[in-house]
Amino acid sequence: MHRPQRSSRRVLRVAVAVVIVVVIAGLGYTGYVGYEASRQAVSVDENRSHDCRTPMDVYGWAYEAINYPMADDARIRADNRDMTDCASQGVKAGDEVVTSDGIHVAGWYIPAADGASATAATIVLVHGYGQNKTGILHYAPGLHQRFNLVAFDERNGGRSTGSQTTLGVLEQKDVRAMIDWVERVKHPAHLGVFGNSMGAAAAIGEARTDTRVEALALDSMHTRIVYQFEQRLKARGHPPYPGTWATFIGTWLRTGVWFGSGDPLDALPDMGSRPLMLTHGTADTEDLPERTQAFFNQAKAAGLTIELHWCAGATHGRVDDVCAGDLARWLDAFFGRALSPPAA
Structure with a gap:
């Protein structure tokens, strides 16, 4: 029982x-x-780019080294038969460009092909996750003719120091440090920023409090x-x-660092009258197109000056591959309008 x-x-x-x-x-x-x-x-270890080609190697463009000895590029070229897969990115950045939290940043200054002076409109290019300053060059052909360009390695990439990536949160400090250098050394009359993916999040995050950024072009960007x-x-x-x-x-x-603290969607109220351009692939499964459309709609509803261009069939971060010609035209037209001096 x-x-x-x-x-x-x-x-x-x-x-x-x-x-x-x-x-x-x-x-x-x-x-x-x-x-x-x-x-x-x-x-970023599994996703790190080992490409060490310079603007001269990729496109035949003249350039200046920022915060590292330019002679080191020749050494790397001699040491690597395949410069898309280099054993090393070379000597680390020096002391000329240092962020507020102690990261040493290296980059390139690429003069405009039309011979514009250093004080002419300049665009800072900010690369995405796992990339370096070589990778962001693929977005530059539409801009090189009439804009001075700056490409740089964000923390934990290329020649820059640091061992941690924060998907656009602390990378905002890298953007600021490079803008500080441009302003201090080149004195451009107008300045814009282009960012890809993580770099886009860093760019709009920096622009929230940096009014030197007059216009932003943002590709394949997450919203949150x-x-x-x-x-x-x-x-x-x-x-x-x-x-x-x-x-x-x-x-x-x-x-x-709380990675959600740098969400681009939260930056919209701080953009003011500065123009924004979004480019995005319709086949992006990482940062979904509907999220980008919602970002655009919210910006328009808030009265911001914003435009959106879709690249049919492009997956995440591949707008430059699938729509290279269109992207070049979009960027040239956007920054041409945004950074042109007002008519007398």
């Missing part, structure tokens, strides 16, 4: 044990996803980093939650 009670207790113990195992497994899985996703986001985390997890076969929460916690533990 005591068997039913013993049987019930046995079932209860088994159920509790199963719940404990499931909880432990769930916590372990979530911890692993958060650890690995945050490691990849911050270190949480959406990108969700998509990256799904692309790797994981459910978006609780992994997205774990990724936020993991990146914060690694860097002390």
Whole structure:
């Protein structure tokens, strides 16, 4: 007559044990996803570009080295048969361009092809995640003819120092340091910024408080980093939650930075009358086109001067490949209008 009670207790113990195992497994899985996703986001090791070609190598353009000895480019060229896969990016940046948190930044100054003076309109180019100053050159052909250009390595990339990437949050400081250099050394009358993906987020984040930035062109930009985390997890076969929460916690533990604090959508109220241009691929599965459309709609509703150009079939960060000619025209026309001196 005591068997039913013993049987019930046995079932209860088994159920509790199963719940404990499931909880432990769930916590372990979530911890692993958060650890690995945050490691990849911050270190960039698996996604780092090893391209070390200069503007002269890629397009035959003259350039000046910023914050590193230009002779080192010749050494790297001699040491690497394939400059798209260099063993080293060369000597690290010097002391001429240093961010407020101590990152030494290196780059290139590329004079306009039309012979414009150093004080002519200048555009700072900001590369995306895992890239370096070579990668951002692919966006420059439409701008080189009549604009002076600056391309640089953000922290944890190329010749710049630092060992952590923060997907556009601390990279804002890198943008500011390079704008400081341009203003101090070249004295341009007008200045714009172009950013790709992570670089776009860094660019609009810096522009919130930096009125020297007169116009912004933003390609393949996330609107909120949480959406990108969700998509990256799904692309790797994981459910978006609780992994997205774990990724936020993991990146914060690694860097002390909350990655959502640099969301571009939050920058819109600070843009004022400055013109914005968005370019985005219709096949982008990382930063979804509907998010970009919503960003554009919100900006228009707020009365901002903004335009949006779609590149049919382009995946994330590939507008420069799929729509190279269109992108060149869009950028030239946009910055031509935005940075041209007013008629007398």
